[in-house]
Amino acid sequence: MSRIRVLVGTRKGAFVLxxxxxxxxxxxxxxxxxxxxxxxxxxxxxxxxxxxxSQSSSWFGxxxxxxxxxxxxxxxxxxxxxxxxxxxxxLWYDGTPHPWDFARVWHLEPSAADPDTIYAGVxxxxxxxxRDGGQTWHELxxxxxxxxxxxxxxxxxxxxxxxxxxxxxxxxxxxxxISAAGVFRSDxxxxxxxxxxxxxRSEQIPNPTAEVGHCVHRIAMHRSRxxxxxxxxxxxxxxxxxxxxxxxxxxxxxxxDFGFPIDVHAHEPETIYVVPIKSDSExxxxxxxxxxxxxxxxxNEWEALARGLPQRDCxxxxxxxxxxxxxxxxxxxxxxxxxxxxxxxxDAGDNWTPIVQHxxxxxxxxxxxxx
Amino acid sequence: xxxxxxxxxxxxxxxxxxxELKLDIAETVTQRSILDALEARYPMLxxxxxxxxxxxxxxxxxxxxxxxxxxxxxxDAPLPDAVATGAEPFLVIGAMAGG
Numbered sequence: 001m002s003r004i005r006v007l008v009g010t011r012k013g014a015f016v017l018x019x020x021x022x023x024x025x026x027x028x029x030x031x032x033x034x035x036x037x038x039x040x041x042x043x044x045x046x047x048x049x050x051x052x053x054s055q056s057s058s059w060f061g062x063x064x065x066x067x068x069x070x071x072x073x074x075x076x077x078x079x080x081x082x083x084x085x086x087x088x089x090x091l092w093y094d095g096t097p098h099p100w101d102f103a104r105v106w107h108l109e110p111s112a113a114d115p116d117t118i119y120a121g122v123x124x125x126x127x128x129x130x131r132d133g134g135q136t137w138h139e140l141x142x143x144x145x146x147x148x149x150x151x152x153x154x155x156x157x158x159x160x161x162x163x164x165x166x167x168x169x170x171x172x173x174x175x176x177x178i179s180a181a182g183v184f185r186s187d188x189x190x191x192x193x194x195x196x197x198x199x200x201r202s203e204q205i206p207n208p209t210a211e212v213g214h215c216v217h218r219i220a221m222h223r224s225r226x227x228x229x230x231x232x233x234x235x236x237x238x239x240x241x242x243x244x245x246x247x248x249x250x251x252x253x254x255x256x257d258f259g260f261p262i263d264v265h266a267h268e269p270e271t272i273y274v275v276p277i278k279s280d281s282e283x284x285x286x287x288x289x290x291x292x293x294x295x296x297x298x299x300n301e302w303e304a305l306a307r308g309l310p311q312r313d314c315x316x317x318x319x320x321x322x323x324x325x326x327x328x329x330x331x332x333x334x335x336x337x338x339x340x341x342x343x344x345x346x347d348a349g350d351n352w353t354p355i356v357q358h359x360x361x362x363x364x365x366x367x368x369x370x371x
Numbered sequence: 372x373x374x375x376x377x378x379x380x381x382x383x384x385x386x387x388x389x390x391e392l393k394l395d396i397a398e399t400v401t402q403r404s405i406l407d408a409l410e411a412r413y414p415m416l417x418x419x420x421x422x423x424x425x426x427x428x429x430x431x432x433x434x435x436x437x438x439x440x441x442x443x444x445x446x447d448a449p450l451p452d453a454v455a456t457g458a459e460p461f462l463v464i465g466a467m468a469g470g
Contacts, residue, residue: 035381059431059465060381060419076385076415080423 002369004326005070006334006355007051008342009038009364014053016071017355023332023346026355032074033065040321040364042108043070047115048368052134054105054120062104064120064134077134081105081122084139090124091153100124100144107321109164121161125152125178127190140190143176148195148212155179155215155234162320163219167226167243175229175244180205180215183231185244196244200233217260218320222269230272230299232262232320237274239299250299255286261323265348266331270298273325273333273349275318283338284315292335294349308352309343316341322362327369336362372396374405375460382420382463386413391460400455402434403446420463435462 006017013031032038037056044050049070055063062081065074081102092098103123111117116133126144128137143149143161152159160179167173172189175196182197195212205213215234222228231238231247235258238247251257256276265271272295278286285291289312292305316339326332333349336342340359345352374394378386394408403426410417421428426446428434433442436454453459 057381059379059429061429062418063385063415079418082424 002328002371004328004332005043005048005368005370006324006342006344007041007043007053007071007364007366007368008336008356008359008362009041009053009321010336010340010360010362011037012360014038014041014055015356015359017342019355021328023326023328023344028356029071031360032071036063037104038363039104040107040366042110042366043368044110044115044118045112046110048370050110050115050133052108052110052118054108056104062102064105064108066134078130078136081120081128081137082139083126083144084141085145087144088150090149090159091151093154095153097150100126102126103158106160106162107164109166112166112168119164119166119174121164121176123158123160124154125159125161125181127161127164127176129190142186142191143184143193146184146193146195148181151212152178152181153213163216165219165221165229167221168223169226170243173226173243175219175221177216177219177231179217180234181212182214182216183219183229183244196240197247198245199240199247199249200238201236201249202234204234218262220262220264220272222264225269228269228298230262230264232259232274234258234280237262237299250295252295252300252302254293254302255304259318260320261318261335263323263325263333265333266325266327267329268296268331268348271296271348272298273323274302275323275335277317283317288313288315290314290316290337292333292345292349292352305345305349305352307350308345314339319363321364321366324365324367326367332367334365334367336365338362372400372455373457374400374408374454375457376405376409377460377462379463379465381465382416385415385419388413393457396455400450401447402428402441402444402450405450405461406446431466433464433466435464436460 002021008015013034015030039054041053051067053065087100089097107121109119120128163177165175184193227243229240237251239250290309293302316337323335333345338361
């Protein structure tokens with residue numbers, strides 16, 4: 001029977017949750033790196049026991065940890081993230097030029113083919129790559145030196161490159177998202193980039209339909225259809241059917257279209273999940289009821305999934321990297337909250353149960369389906 | 372010279388060392404020579420106390436010794452004799468800033 005490993009990053013350490021394919025009984029390992037902010041952990045698709053973790057601290061900076069045994073033991077690897085060439089400026093919150101300054105790694109995306117190759121999305125926004133298992137990192141500067149970069153501004157969480165999606169079909173194509181610049185696509189292995197934000201509308205910027213400046217919170221893709229992308233924006237849930245060339249809103253009947261994560265069912269590419277949040281200044285669920293919303297039609301028509309989730313007095317948030325799915329049948333869906341709960345639904349969202357309830361605030365959740 | 376260095380808890384865990392460690396410094400004992408020796412022996416500490424490129428002390432890290440805050444002294448200024456002789460430790464401190 002398959003096994004499940006859930007990698008949880010929190011504000012005060014990392015946790016590894018494991019279960020068999022029934023997803024009923026869980027072992028909890030951790031905290032690993034107690035006291036550190038664990039922005040993201042992710043396993044290599046090519047070698048599931050190879051894990052990478054972003055370990056961060058306002059005091060002591062950035063570390064990258066690597067495990068070769070599925071998270072039982074870890075070793076620090078390279079943490080030298082140096083922008084390639086003159087850094088120039090982007091815009092600060094007040095609209096004045098601000099020098100590019102490395103703060104932390106928000107997202108790690110291992111290659112599907114090579115366990116030693118991994119991408120890192122960082123704040124201030126840039127894309128780095130390692131080909132030696134994280135020992136050394138080099139920037140792929142084509143993104144940060146894009147003509148629009150001087151006009152990029154940080155979102156409330158910092159000017160972070162938080163999403164990296166590697167196209168499994170088209171060689172050399174990858175998508176990234178930056179708060180608050182938007183989505184960019186490269187078709188030449190990250191050498192050159194172009195913004196792909198046509199159709200987005202953001203009333204919070206001077207030109208609501210500008211080419212860049214949109215606060216995209218997360219994008220998601222199903223491996224079988226790499227031209228179809230789903231997006232949770234600051235406000236609005238969006239969809240593209242042409243690899244980001246154009247977007248259309250699919251918020252439909254959601255109670256609010258503000259939120260952070262979005263993900264796609266493992267076996268049904270038109271089934272997607274979001275967690276509606278009341279507003280950009282009230283980062284908690286509407287009416288104190290924690291509900292995941294599922295669309296089986298690729299958007300527009302949404303149903304509330306509440307069975308097993310708190311339906312009163314619940315004021316947690318679910319952050320952008322804190323939702324994931326497994327590859328079992330039925331598909332398991334997982335998410336973590338800022339209140340320290342990690343929930344699992346072993347039946348594609350119909351029923352939920354907490355795996356753990358009292359962790360530090362959850363920042364990231366990733367799931368590995370193991371043989 | 373054998374210098375005594377005390378690291379904050381998180382860095383002790385990272386480097387897998389006890390409360391106080393000893394470093395042999397062949398040259399003049401300064402902040403820089405201590406950190407050079409520290410990072411040479413414990414490479415996992417690179418970047419956690421000072422920037423790897425600019426060598427600037429991280430903003431929330433402070434250096435204390437002999438009941439003095441030496442954080443804003445030149446990294447190349449000789450440290451007090453008591454530190455150089457090992458009579459007093461060189462303290463690397465994580466600033467009190469919540470969290």
